[in-house]
Amino acid sequence: DVKVTQSSRYLVKRTGEKVFLECVQDMDHENMFWYRQDPGLGLRLIYFSYDVKMKEKGDIPEGYSVSREKKERFSLILESASTNQTSMYLCASRLGSGGFGNQPQHFGDGTRLSIL
Amino acid sequence: GDSVTQMEGPVTLSEEAFLTINCTYTATGYPSLFWYVQYPGEGLQLLLKATKADDKGSNKGFEATYRKETTSFHLEKGSVQVSDSAVYFCALRTGNNDMRFGAGTRLTVKP
Numbered sequence: 001d002v003k004v005t006q007s008s009r010y011l012v013k014r015t016g017e018k019v020f021l022e023c024v025q026d027m028d029h030e031n032m033f034w035y036r037q038d039p040g041l042g043l044r045l046i047y048f049s050y051d052v053k054m055k056e057k058g059d060i061p062e063g064y065s066v067s068r069e070k071k072e073r074f075s076l077i078l079e080s081a082s083t084n085q086t087s088m089y090l091c092a093s094r095l096g097s098g099g100f101g102n103q104p105q106h107f108g109d110g111t112r113l114s115i116l
Numbered sequence: 117g118d119s120v121t122q123m124e125g126p127v128t129l130s131e132e133a134f135l136t137i138n139c140t141y142t143a144t145g146y147p148s149l150f151w152y153v154q155y156p157g158e159g160l161q162l163l164l165k166a167t168k169a170d171d172k173g174s175n176k177g178f179e180a181t182y183r184k185e186t187t188s189f190h191l192e193k194g195s196v197q198v199s200d201s202a203v204y205f206c207a208l209r210t211g212n213n214d215m216r217f218g219a220g221t222r223l224t225v226k227p
Contacts, residue, residue: 042205043217090159104150105215107159
């Protein structure tokens with residue numbers, strides 16, 4: 001069965017800290033994604049990666065960076081955390097193939113991050 | 117750009133009531149359409165999908181039909197249960213293979 005694991009369910013950090021959110025998938029998926037989820041705004045794409053060492057900006061990349069050194073792991077980095085980055089962060093993965101349209105994304109359980 | 121608009125919640129229903137959650141989309145080309153469900157404390161799970169016009173996706177008693185003429189993908193269930201209480205997201209896959217999600221609709225089903 002599909003499994004996307006995010007390293008923390010809840011995290012509290014302080015303003016200005018460098019924060020790492022880790023995501024691991026065990027399905028050998030090429031594509032991985034980071035979203036943030038905020039009330040009334042749905043999911044907004046921060047960054048995504050089509051393959052190892054590849055990354056693309058999503059809709060709201062400012063203040064974030066990512067790392068994809070291994071196929072199974074996709075890390076989201078808050079370079080200098082700010083209070084407006086308090087949110088629920090969701091990681092997802094998807095099989096990359098010629099038929100992209102038919103492949104769903106598989107989500108982790110989310111990390112609720114609070115920046116104080 | 118491509119986008120999804122779904123009805124605002126929250127929606128509160130009694131058990132066994134009929135459910136409709138409206139979803140309309142704006143897209144170039146022919147996107148794939150999805151409904152995801154998020155139960156409390158969990159990530160999103162795929163509920164159903166449709167990849168072309170007139171396709172009907174169905175799962176767990178939920179259905180949605182891809183209507184190209186009205187650019188809609190409304191979610192329906194004939195008889196909801198307490199266990200259906202969750203947040204429901206409509207989404208589309210764009211021509212660039214990005215996903216666009218609606219804002220989510222929270223459903224609460226009371227016994």
